[in-house]
Every structure is written in structure tokens, then in C-alpha cells.
Amino acid sequence: MLGPVFRDRVLPHQLGDLAESFLYDKCDGFGPETVERAFPIRLYDGTTAPPIREPKVTAKLKRREPLSAGDFSVLKTMTRGPIKANLPTPSVAHFFTGDAVLDRTAYGNREKLMDDLARIMREEIADLAARGCTYLQMDEVPLAVICDPKNMEVVRARGDDPDEFIDLYIDAINHSIIDRPADMTVCVHLCRGNYAQGMADGGYEPIAERMFDRLDVDGYFLEYDTPRAGDFSPLRHLPKPKKAVLGLVSTKAPEIETVDALKRRIDDATKFIDIERLCLSPQCGFASVPARAGRGFPMELTERKLARVVEVAEQVWN
Numbered sequence: 133m134l135g136p137v138f139r140d141r142v143l144p145h146q147l148g149d150l151a152e153s154f155l156y157d158k159c160d161g162f163g164p165e166t167v168e169r170a171f172p173i174r175l176y177d178g179t180t181a182p183p184i185r186e187p188k189v190t191a192k193l194k195r196r197e198p199l200s201a202g203d204f205s206v207l208k209t210m211t212r213g214p215i216k217a218n219l220p221t222p223s224v225a226h227f228f229t230g231d232a233v234l235d236r237t238a239y240g241n242r243e244k245l246m247d248d249l250a251r252i253m254r255e256e257i258a259d260l261a262a263r264g265c266t267y268l269q270m271d272e273v274p275l276a277v278i279c280d281p282k283n284m285e286v287v288r289a290r291g292d293d294p295d296e297f298i299d300l301y302i303d304a305i306n307h308s309i310i311d312r313p314a315d316m317t318v319c320v321h322l323c324r325g326n327y328a329q330g331m332a333d334g335g336y337e338p339i340a341e342r343m344f345d346r347l348d349v350d351g352y353f354l355e356y357d358t359p360r361a362g363d364f365s366p367l368r369h370l371p372k373p374k375k376a377v378l379g380l381v382s383t384k385a386p387e388i389e390t391v392d393a394l395k396r397r398i399d400d401a402t403k404f405i406d407i408e409r410l411c412l413s414p415q416c417g418f419a420s421v422p423a424r425a426g427r428g429f430p431m432e433l434t435e436r437k438l439a440r441v442v443e444v445a446e447q448v449w450n
Contacts, residue, residue: 155220156187159252160194161238162225163187169228170286171277171331186228189245190235195252201259208264216267217260221320222249222308223301227274230290246304253308261313268318269353270308273331275301275339276322276355279362280332298339306348319377321353324360326383326416335362341369351375356397357382357415367404376405379415381437383429388436394444412445414438 156162166185173181204217226233226242239245253270260268275298277283284294309318325331336343336354344352344366352370355361356378367376380397381389394412401410418434429437 154199155225155252158195158197158199160196161189161191162193163190165190165235167229167232170230170290171228171283173325173331184228186225186233188233188235189225189238191238193245193248193252195255198259199252199256201256201263201265204260204265205263214267215265216269217265218269218271219253219256221270221272221274221301222246222253222304223272223274223297225249227277227297227301230287230292232290242300246300247307250304250307254311257309257312257316261316266313266316268309268312268316269321270305270318270349271321271323272301272305273323273325275343276324276336277332279336279338280324280334283332284338294338298342302343302346306346309348317351318349319351319353320347320349321416322355323416324355333360336366337362340366344370344374349374351377351411353377353379353413355379355415357385364401364404367401370405370409373409375409375411376401377411377413379413381412381414381441383414383416383418383437386429386433388433388440391440391444391447394440395448398444398448407448412441412448414441 165188167188169184169186172183175181200217200219204215207215223246226245231242234242234245239248257268278287278294278297287294287297305320312318322336324333351374354376356364357380370376378398378401380394398407398410398412414437418429418437
């Protein structure tokens with residue numbers, strides 16, 4: 133949730149929808165000024181949601197308290213099973229507004245901003261590792277959003293080069309995880325916005341070769357529950373032994389996907405990547421699909437969807 137500094141500047145439908153919100157809450161240097169995002173969320177009726185505003189970077193960034201390490205420790209007391217920690221990637225604090233987010237007295241350029249955000253992530257990852265975390269997911273929204281040709285034009289219209297952003301954000305993730313322990317698995321989740329129609333259409337082809345080859349991660353959680361994500365052909369760029377987790381189960385549509393339909397989609401993906409490097413999951417998190425949209429998921433439906441994932445996984449991978 134957003135802290136008191138930004139709560140009055142963010143509309144209720146946006147609370148919990150921003151993967152980076154606790155980054156803003158728990159680091160010094162953000163706000164109180166805000167800048168409007170250039171990429172609106174499209175609603176199901178064809179209109180757009182009220183604009184989201186991002187906090188401006190007004191001072192040198194500093195990690196004031198743990199971002200998700202505290203949550204990890206609490207959850208560790210509740211289960212003996214493996215726990216996956218989540219962090220946003222550095223790009224979320226820059227892409228949606230571009231350099232307009234920068235106070236030039238704090239950061240002269242975007243590269244220095246990415247360097248400090250990567251440092252904050254390294255500090256957090258070290259903290260997580262010390263608490264016993266061996267599985268980390270980093271949520272990357274901008275690289276997925278930039279795949280949409282329309283969004284590329286938005287970036288160009290404000291005087292930026294989408295290709296430069298792709299390289300900048302890939303480097304920032306790598307700099308974030310460079311000191312991770314050898315026993316920590318790191319995956320990146322690509323998201324176009326887990327609310328209504330999201331912020332983008334278009335497959336992963338514009339980023340696939342660079343992202344799959346250059347990112348020093350173990351796997352990718354890829355949204356594939358609707359046609360807006362494109363086909364599976366970008367998976368041909370994924371080098372061994374990296375894995376692709378197919379997000380075929382929707383966290384937004386209440387209909388339960390059938391076993392046969394999911395197995396057909398997985399079979400389609402094997403035309404581009406071997407089955408041993410594929411996995412199955414929901415396309416995003418259930419918790420970020422809120423009652424604010426009038427279509428929040430009850431626990432019973434969430435459990436049925438997750439049970440379907442397990443059922444299909446057992447049949448496909450035995």
C-alpha cells in the first residue's frame with residue numbers, strides 16, 4: 133500500500149496496483165511532487181482509468197527500511213514451504229514518466245538514477261538472503277509495456293529512444309542481482325498491467341532476443357492468458373538452461389480454464405522450446421485484481437484456479 137506521503141495523490145483504484153509502491157514508501161528521496169504517467173490503463177468499456185501519478189525523484193535515493201524482507205520474515209513463521217520474495221525492478225521508477233521524474237539537482241541523468249536504484253535492490257537482496265530467501269521474483273512492467281508499437285511512439289514523441297530504454301533497463305536488473313548468493317534463484321515477471329485491459333498489447337518479439345540472452349536470471353514469468361501477449365514464437369530466443377513460465381491462467385477472468393485448453397497451449401509452446409524448460413502459472417497475482425473493479429476474486433475461485441494449475445502440471449510433467 134502507498135504511504136501517507138502519496139496516499140492523497142493516488143486514486144483509490146490504484147492502491148495495490150503498483151508493484152513499486154513499497155519502493156516509494158520505504159526509500160527516502162521520492163516526492164512529494166508527482167508527475168503524470170504517459171501510459172493509461174484501458175478499461176473494459178473502452179475508456180481509460182483516471183491517470184496515475186508517479187512521485188518525482190527529488191533527492192538522492194536511500195533505502196530507509198526493508199522493502200519486502202520484513203514480509204518475508206513474517207511469512208517464514210507461517211510455513212515450512214519455500215517462499216518466493218518479490219521486488220520491483222529499477223525501471224518502474226523511470227519509464228512511465230521518462231526523465232520528467234528527475235529533479236536535476238538530485239540526478240543529472242537517468243543512468244545515475246538506475247545505478248542508485250540497483251544499489252538499493254542489492255541492499256535488499258542481501259537482506260533477504262540473510263533471512264534465508266533462496267527464491268526471488270523481480271516484477272518488470274516497462275519492458276512488457278514498451279513492446280506495444282503505440283507505446284513506442286509515445287516514448288519517441290517525448291524525445292526518447294525505446295531501444296535505449298530496453299538496454300538501460302536490462303542492465304539495471306543485472307546490476308541489481310550481481311551479488312546474489314549462488315543458491316538464490318531469480319526470475320523476472322513480465323506484466324502489462326494486471327487491471328482491466330492493462331497498458332499494452334503486443335508480443336515479446338521486440339525485446340525477446342536481448343532480454344532472454346542478456347538478463348542473468350534463471351527464468352521468466354510470461355503473461356500468455358490473452359491474445360494481447362502475442363504468440364509463443366519469441367520463446368525460440370530463450371537459451372538453455374533458462375526456463376519460461378507460461379502465465380496461461382487468468383487472474384482477471386473468472387472462468388476456470390479447462391484442462392484440455394491449457395494442455396493445447398502448452399503443446400503449442402513446445403514448437404519453440406522443449407517441454408522440460410516450460411512451466412505453468414497464473415498470468416499475474418490474484419491479490420492485485422481488486423474489488424475496486426467490481427470483479428475481485430473470492431478465495432474459493434482463486435483456489436480453484438490454482439488447483440487447475442497443479443492438475444495440469446501433474447499431467448503434463450508428471
